[in-house]
Amino acid sequence: MLEIKNLAMAFETERGLVRAVNKVDLSVAEGEVMGIVGESGCGKSVTLLNILGLVPHPGKVLSGEIMFQGEDLLKKSKKEMRDIRGKDIAMIFQDPMTTLNPVFRIGEQIRESMRIHGLFKDVKGGFFKSARKHAEKDRAVELMEEVGIPSPETRYHNFPHEFSGGMQQRALIAIGLSCKPKLLLADEPTTALDVTIQAQILALMQKINQEHGAGIILVTHDLGVAAEFCHKIAVMYAGRIVEQGRTEQVMDNPHHPYTQGLLRSIPKMSSKKDRIEPIPGGVPDLAELKEECAFYPRCAKAHDKCLSQEVPMFDAGEGHTVRCYLYG
Amino acid sequence: MKSIKILERLLAAIPIMIGVAILVFLFVRLTPGDPVDLMMGSAGSVSQQEIQALQEEFDLDKPLHVQLYIFLKDVVRGDLGDSFTQREPVTDIIGRALPATIELAFGAAFFAVLFAIPIGVYSAVKQNSITDRLSMAFSFLGISMPAFWFGIILIIVFGVKLGWLPISGRLDYGFNFPSVTGLYLIDTVLARDWPALKNAVLHLILPSIALGMQLLAVLARVTRSSMLEVLRQDYVTLARAKGLREFIVIVKHALRNALIPTITVLGIQIGVLLGGNMIIETVFAWPGLGRLAVDSIFSRDFPLIQGVVMIYAFTYVIANLVVDVLYTYINPKITL
Ligand SMILES: Nc1ncnc2c1ncn2[C@@H]1O[C@H](COP(=O)(O)OP(=O)(O)OP(=O)(O)O)[C@@H](O)[C@H]1O
Ligand SMILES: [Mg+2]
Numbered sequence: 061m062l063e064i065k066n067l068a069m070a071f072e073t074e075r076g077l078v079r080a081v082n083k084v085d086l087s088v089a090e091g092e093v094m095g096i097v098g099e100s101g102c103g104k105s106v107t108l109l110n111i112l113g114l115v116p117h118p119g120k121v122l123s124g125e126i127m128f129q130g131e132d133l134l135k136k137s138k139k140e141m142r143d144i145r146g147k148d149i150a151m152i153f154q155d156p157m158t159t160l161n162p163v164f165r166i167g168e169q170i171r172e173s174m175r176i177h178g179l180f181k182d183v184k185g186g187f188f189k190s191a192r193k194h195a196e197k198d199r200a201v202e203l204m205e206e207v208g209i210p211s212p213e214t215r216y217h218n219f220p221h222e223f224s225g226g227m228q229q230r231a232l233i234a235i236g237l238s239c240k241p242k243l244l245l246a247d248e249p250t251t252a253l254d255v256t257i258q259a260q261i262l263a264l265m266q267k268i269n270q271e272h273g274a275g276i277i278l279v280t281h282d283l284g285v286a287a288e289f290c291h292k293i294a295v296m297y298a299g300r301i302v303e304q305g306r307t308e309q310v311m312d313n314p315h316h317p318y319t320q321g322l323l324r325s326i327p328k329m330s331s332k333k334d335r336i337e338p339i340p341g342g343v344p345d346l347a348e349l350k351e352e353c354a355f356y357p358r359c360a361k362a363h364d365k366c367l368s369q370e371v372p373m374f375d376a377g378e379g380h381t382v383r384c385y386l387y388g
Numbered sequence: 389m390k391s392i393k394i395l396e397r398l399l400a401a402i403p404i405m406i407g408v409a410i411l412v413f414l415f416v417r418l419t420p421g422d423p424v425d426l427m428m429g430s431a432g433s434v435s436q437q438e439i440q441a442l443q444e445e446f447d448l449d450k451p452l453h454v455q456l457y458i459f460l461k462d463v464v465r466g467d468l469g470d471s472f473t474q475r476e477p478v479t480d481i482i483g484r485a486l487p488a489t490i491e492l493a494f495g496a497a498f499f500a501v502l503f504a505i506p507i508g509v510y511s512a513v514k515q516n517s518i519t520d521r522l523s524m525a526f527s528f529l530g531i532s533m534p535a536f537w538f539g540i541i542l543i544i545v546f547g548v549k550l551g552w553l554p555i556s557g558r559l560d561y562g563f564n565f566p567s568v569t570g571l572y573l574i575d576t577v578l579a580r581d582w583p584a585l586k587n588a589v590l591h592l593i594l595p596s597i598a599l600g601m602q603l604l605a606v607l608a609r610v611t612r613s614s615m616l617e618v619l620r621q622d623y624v625t626l627a628r629a630k631g632l633r634e635f636i637v638i639v640k641h642a643l644r645n646a647l648i649p650t651i652t653v654l655g656i657q658i659g660v661l662l663g664g665n666m667i668i669e670t671v672f673a674w675p676g677l678g679r680l681a682v683d684s685i686f687s688r689d690f691p692l693i694q695g696v697v698m699i700y701a702f703t704y705v706i707a708n709l710v711v712d713v714l715y716t717y718i719n720p721k722i723t724l
Contacts, residue, residue: 114628146631153622153629161623163644163720173630219720235630 061275062088062111062243067124069110075347080106080119082299082349085373086277088243088292093269093276095290095307097283097322099343103299104279105154108245111277112151113141128243147177150241154248154279156228160220166231167216170200173238203234207264226257233261237268243275244268250285262289283326287311295319298344298354301373305380315382317359353384361386393724394713401705408701409463412694413456423472423688424448446472446690459694468698469691471684478695481680486699487570488558489676492669493661495592496600497654504604505643505650508611512619512646513638523608530605536667539598543671546594554591556673563587595672599665603657610653615646648719655711659704 204212341358547555565579576585666678684692
């Protein structure tokens with residue numbers, strides 16, 4: 061359904077070209093859940109915004125295709141993209157506290173997508189299109205109920221600041237679901253929330269995937285969440301995808317030294333003797349990236365070859381791909 | 389709920405007004421210059437009896453605390469005394485001048501808002517474009533330009549040279565309509581006297597521009613910078629991600645939020661417009677409070693000065709209240 065090919069984009073900043081997305085290939089089939097994991101600042105959010113054609117200023121797409129239902133989104137007109145946004149592809153943003161507009165009521169914000177995409181445009185009658193408004197409101201209340209907002213009839217009239225963070229995130233999910241999208245882009249939908257709410261939201265997303273059959277791209281920096289929830293996982297590092305495969309492949313048999321490092325740095329409850337091992341070093345500055353492997357300075361298994369040229373994607377079998385010479 | 393809060397705020401204004409009354413009473417009497425002397429002027433042969441008679445008439449012969457007591461007692465009853473120079477109740481004089489000042493202040497605010505918001509929004513959306521740089525340069529000019537000087541330029545260009553617009557007063561002679569509110573724009577509409585309305589509007593244009601120019605410049609800058617801030621917010625990206633047209637994103641989702649600081653500044657400035665237009669009113673011969681204030685100070689007309697200052701304070705309180713109420717509509721997080 062969605063196939064991103066060789067996508068590259070960069071921000072033209074004073075420090076130079078910040079390559080936030082670098083030759084990314086990704087595909088999501090209908091009803092599939094794709095996880096993107098990676099450290100903060102590796103380009104996960106920007107990748108999602110690219111799909112919607114909403115790269116923030118001063119970002120520019122350098123190359124690539126974003127095929128959605130057989131058509132390249134990068135070639136679409138503004139009007140065509142507006143019709144896709146919020147309807148065929150919806151996004152749930154990272155930080156619920158700042159993503160709802162503080163001056164509009166929750167219900168109005170949920171209704172808005174339905175109205176602009178004409179979900180109930182056939183409903184006629186009443187003064188000032190009141191029949192259509194009622195239909196929209198009924199659906200909004202239904203959605204709020206579905207995402208687990210208690211007493212939705214009254215909550216419909218609340219302002220965002222009257223909601224807790226978890227409720228705000230649910231409202232955002234309701235907005236995302238309002239037009240029954242075929243693809244849902246979820247940008248760390250649980251990061252801002254505490255653990256119990258996190259589990260509820262994830263369960264909700266799972267339900268959406270199963271009942272609505274929506275494809276989902278779930279961005280997270282939590283490998284545990286990705287493992288539990290996704291069919292496929294892509295590991296991102298400094299704007300590049302360094303490993304991709306089915307969840308079992310990546311989790312049980314991680315190939316890239318970065319993925320291995322990520323997995324070792326997760327605290328485990330079960331075995332006390334396993335120490336947490338953080339990956340040494342820090343995330344590189346995207347403005348200073350060259351063609352070589354960006355993980356080189358932090359990699360225990362690095363050798364000279366890694367610096368010589370751009371590392372290609374190698375096939376490790378059964379669709380499991382790795383950007384590392386160890387598997388070349 | 390809201391109306392109870394508003395009533396509370398109005399009641400809270402009472403002690404403020406009494407404080408203002410006492411202060412202005414004392415300050416007026418502390419300034420050098422004697423009203424009776426000024427009134428006699430250079431008449432030359434004024435007898436001691438005549439002076440005494442006047443002092444008695446105005447209670448100026450009594451001790452200060454007695455004068456204050458009389459003054460406060462009258463104020464509470466809504467009586468601000470009689471003007472020394474015009475021999476007429478101060479409330480009547482102010483009642484004629486206040487609408488002129490209010491009309492001018494609103495004219496200026498209307499002019500400023502009408503242009504400042506589109507300019508601010510456009511500059512923010514097209515940040516660093518030529519339009520943005522030009523309008524910010526002009527706004528800088530607008531802020532630093534003295535209003536009276538700008539007023540005189542307007543008079544010379546549009547009044548004298550081009551002859552397009554009237555340059556003094558509120559209305560030409562020969563119009564006659566009943567005074568209901570004292571605001572000509574409203575009274576002429578009530579009387580359905582359209583030629584008079586047109587004439588009043590024409591008279592309002594130049595002084596409004598002169599008085600509102602600085603406010604326009606300030607508001608344009610405030611709107612631009614708050615708009616720049618708001619455009620970076622996630623909720624603006626969400627609005628785009630919903631598939632909204634860019635125009636709607638900006639006007640509905642961004643501007644509503646960006647206006648919050650603009651309204652704050654406007655609220656403070658409305659008070660300034662009402663109280664700080666003495667020069668503009670003088671330049672344009674506008675029969676408002678500002679001119680009244682200047683005249684009353686020159687003639688040491690104590691009751692009139694007191695009345696004008698108290699009205700200034702009161703309009704300031706009211707303007708602030710109106711802004712606070714407006715605020716609750718635009719920013720749901722704020723309650724009165
Ligand atoms: N408007 C912008 N201008 C310049 N650089 C930007 C801009 N937006 C993002 N970037 C850069 O792009 C890179 C990727 O950012 P992105 O928000 O996609 O990271 P992320 O993987 O989502 O991180 P996190 O987990 O913290 O959300 C970052 O290095 C950031 O500095
Ligand atoms: Mg992010």
